[in-house]
Amino acid sequence: MPLSLPSRRSLALVWALALALLTAALMLRLSGSVFDSSILALLPEDQQAPLVARASDRMDEFVANRVLLLVGGSRADRPELSGLAEDIARQLSETGVFSRIQARAEADWWLSMGRLYQPYHYQLLTDDVRQRLAGGQGNALVAEAARGLVSPASGPHPAPLLDDPLNLLGHWLRSLDPGGGFQLDQQGLFVTDSDRHYRVITAVIKQDPFDQATQKRVLAAVAEADARVSDSAVASELLRSGLVFHAAAGASQARAELSTIGVGSLIAILLLLWWQFRSVSYLLLPVLSIGCGLLVALSVSLVVFERVHLVTLAFGASLVGVSVDYAFHYLCHVRYQGGAGVRRILPGITLGLLSSCLAYGAQALTPFPGLQQIALFSAAGLIGAWLTVVLWFPVFGRWLPARRTEGWLGRGLVSVARLKKPLVVVLAGLLALALYGLPGVVFDDSLGALQSSPESLLRQEQRIQSLSENPGSARFLLIRGNSAQQVLEREERARLGLDQLVRQGRLDAYRAVSGFAPSIDRQQKDRQRVAEQVYQAGLPERLFQSVGMSGELAGRSEARFRAAEPRWLRPSELADAPVGELLSAQWLEPLPGSEEVASLITLGGAADRQVYLQLAELADGIDGVRFVDRVERTSDLLAGYRATVSQWTALAYALVLLVLFFRYGRGCWRVILPPALATLMTLGLLSVMGLPLNLFNLLAALLILGIGLDIGIFVRESGGQLHAWEAVTLSALTSLLAFGLLALSETPVLHHFGMTVLPGIGLAWLIAFVLGSGALAGSRVSKGS
Amino acid sequence: MRAFFLIVALGIAGVAPAWGAESTGQGTSADSLEALLGDQGQVDHLEGRFEQSKYIADLETTLDSSGRFRFDAKQGLQWQILEPVPTQLRITPTEIIEEQDGEEVMRMDVDEQPMTRAISEVFFAIFGGDWDKLTERFRVESLTADSGWHFRLDPRGELLKSYLDTIELQGTDYLETLILSESNGDRTRIQLSNVVTR
DSSP, X not given: OOOOHHHHHHHHHHHHHHHHHHHHHHHHHHTSOOEEOOGGGGSOOOTTHHHHHHHHHHHHHHHHTEEEEEEEEEGGGHHHHHHHHHHHHHHHHHTTOEEEEEOSOOTTHHHHHHHHHGGGTTSOOOHHHHHHHHTTOHHHHHHHHHHHHHOTTOOOOOSOTTTOTTOHHHHHHHTSOSBTTBEEETTEEEEEETTEEXXXXXXXXXXXXXXXXXXXXXXXHHHHHHXXXXXXXXXXXXXXXXHHHHHHHHHHHHHHHIIIIIHHHHHHXXXXXXXXXXXXHHHHHHHHHHHHHHHHHHHHHHHHSSSEEHXXXXXXXXXHHHHHHHHHHHHHHHHHHOSOOOTTTHHHHHHHHHHHHHHHHGGGGSSOHHHHHHHHHHHHHHHHHHHIIIIIHHHHGGGSOOOOSOOHHHHHHHHHHTTXXXXXXXXXXXXXXXHHHGGGOOBOOXXXXXXXXXXXXXXXXXXXXXXXXXXXXXXXXXXXXXXXXXXXXXXXXXXXXXXHHHHTTSBOOEEOGGGTSOOHHHHHHHHHHIIIIIIITTHHHHHHHHTTOOTHHHHHHHHHHHHSOOOOOOGGGGTTSTTHHHHHTTEEOOOTTOOOEEEEEEEOXXXXXXXXXXXXXXXXXXXXXXXXXXXXXXXXXXXXXXXXXXXXXXXXXXHHHHHHHHHHGGGHHHHHHHHHHHHHHHHHHHHHTTOOBOHHHHHHHHHHHHHHHHHHHHHHHTTSOHHHHHHHHHHHHHHHHHHGGGGGOSSHXXXXXXXXXXXXXXXXXXXXXXXXOHHHHHOOOOSOO | OHHHHHHHHHHHHHHSOOOOOOOOSSSSOHHHXXXXXXXXXXXXXXXXXXXXXXXXXXXXXXXXXXXXXXXXXXXEEEEEEEESSOEEEEEOSSEEEEEETTEEEEEEETTTSTTXXXXXXXXXXXXXXXXXXXXXXXXXXXXXXXXXXEXXXXXXXXXXXXXXXXXXXXXXXXXXXXXXXXXXXXEEEEEEEEEEEO
């Protein structure tokens, strides 16, 4: 029933008010941080996850702001390299981008660590010393200490001789790792690899490494350092590692692609629409409906969800490709039929909306927050665009000039319709090829497949990892307990297994807080060992006698030991030590209202993937210990999403089919076939091309379903009229331009998406055209009215 | 201990000086040192006996050791302790090897520990006549002596300073005595004798 103009106007006004309210709500929310980029935010809720997330965040926080530069050259040029590294560090600090730069050693590293441990030297034993004492090899320790007393090349003896005759504290200090797997000399941190020598510069970025201005300044500063290295006669390379480099590379790639692919496709779409409609008002209306759709989608999502994930935004925005269908359908209709009303197209676009909402909305029922968000975002956006078309377009549409002639597109379609036979042959050929490929479809959910950092950056990163045995933040052991001591004891149990892996050469290294502050239990036991296996066993006496000193000294030494009141070292005392910063990244204090303490043991490189299984097994065997593999977890997550999306896509097809059956009866297959067959063919063709599939191909398949359905429904509802074909063809073309061109992207996620949309929508259109363009082939192209 | 080794190296270099002639700007200049030491000529090889007496402040006692040393420009330094614990030490520009009872008990890359590299570098640089290297690490001060020469080295680097207060060198024709004062109060006196050069 056609509405009167005044009631149309008041409805349009109501929609305007609703949009104004939504805009206000959105503005309020946008002030805070509402976008999530952590992949963990997409994980389904799980009992352990909050702590894992906290631990991961802590690692990220620590890793994100750090930059590691290695100045490398020949080993023979070591002093010159160290001078150069110092110059570069000075130059970097002058830029003001970094809060802390370190090329020189903290000269007092050994000294201050020695001072820290000095009061506890009777209770800190290295594994090696403990084993030698237990194995009755005390004499070897005595001989070593004796050599230390007379030999000019022994290590430092940090505690007074009488307090620590066997230099146990010296053994302890030497067993420590001064900095992230690097070595320490008078000039600072370094690492050596056969005849190569690298000086290490560590820097901490002052501001947010994801901020574009910060990235620019960091890159400029490092470029200067690079120039210094190229000018230098001794240094031959500058290796860099740091999240900021990857973030900057990603951002600059995204910017470059936005300005080429993005702007390119936008211009192409505008040209296409201009060519078709030759009127600015025809261009403005689709933009209006898309804009309102996005506005509704974003504000509704933010009302329901606290934060919206960036993945949601990216894929939710692809609904634009679907929502613009309603606007095109209206415009093509108005252009031929005149009159501003939506009555004639209302059934078509409403059925389109209903089926698309079913297709997207079904995912709201899955347990994955990411899919729930995409479902809501898409459904809200489509409803917003539909309301805009239905409520506003009749009001604005009166100013649209009617043409009543086919545009170039209509004429083109009519000509193509006459080539039906060749089209069928092409389609059949493609179908045969796709069917051939379909059984060979493979899936690859690994995170690596989505890695988009430049090759050279990844190579440098790997090189530094292998040089430093530096732990990555992607895998670690998470240890939880009800007290700090329980956590330390559990760490020590886990370390037995880790030590074995290190001895077997399966694991490069690891770092644990208990390696710097053993549990009190262990300190007590070690003190007992010292009492029995050092003093009662008479080792000090043997030592003093062997170097010709008075045996009476041993008595004095033992008296000192007896007199020393034991105090126990706790992790909190490491806070101000040179390793404090490293360790604080690995220690999680209890949250308010909780007793639970947790720690992380960071892991160096592993020999192969089997090690991860061993680590998981090791963790399973100890209470409160868990192996967190964020790479695996993310890949599992992507695989889970993929499986869920494919199941729900199947369900969405079933639901849509049901709705279509009510409307069209047995003829419904003509509507559902184009998207269904196009999707299957696309997957088959991708397989023929040897491309493995992941979540993002399947998300693209949902877009094919949305647009493919609209093609079928609009054509069917209009009885195959030319204006409907023009509308769906425009929609297909714009979607191809907007999303298909993403196939050119170097960003893997976007590339996968584009590679699916491009053939998918093309095929959906082609199948629908072959099935339903019969009426067109016979139609005469009119020359004017 | 480290610093002690350093002084051994320096001491021997003192007997076989081939100083460069550049002014250091601080302490005694290279010129005056050269003048002080006289022309002792280039030495490729030297060996002799040493007596070491180390005062350990904490124990208020003295630890004596003695043995033989031999330096060869090609093979590096051998420091052979005969009493009280027979131990042999070999230092090359890249490695330090410690042997006891003919068995290798320690082999250390000079890179492996802080200071070791510096020590090895200083030693070989001095023997090669690189005065700049020495003044990079130490401030050199000449002290008055009745006969022969006597001077004192003060470390510049923080790390070295944390172990070592001063090194004193005395000699007439060759280096005879060196005294090393560590920051913990220990004092090591090394007396060289029967020095033979080739």
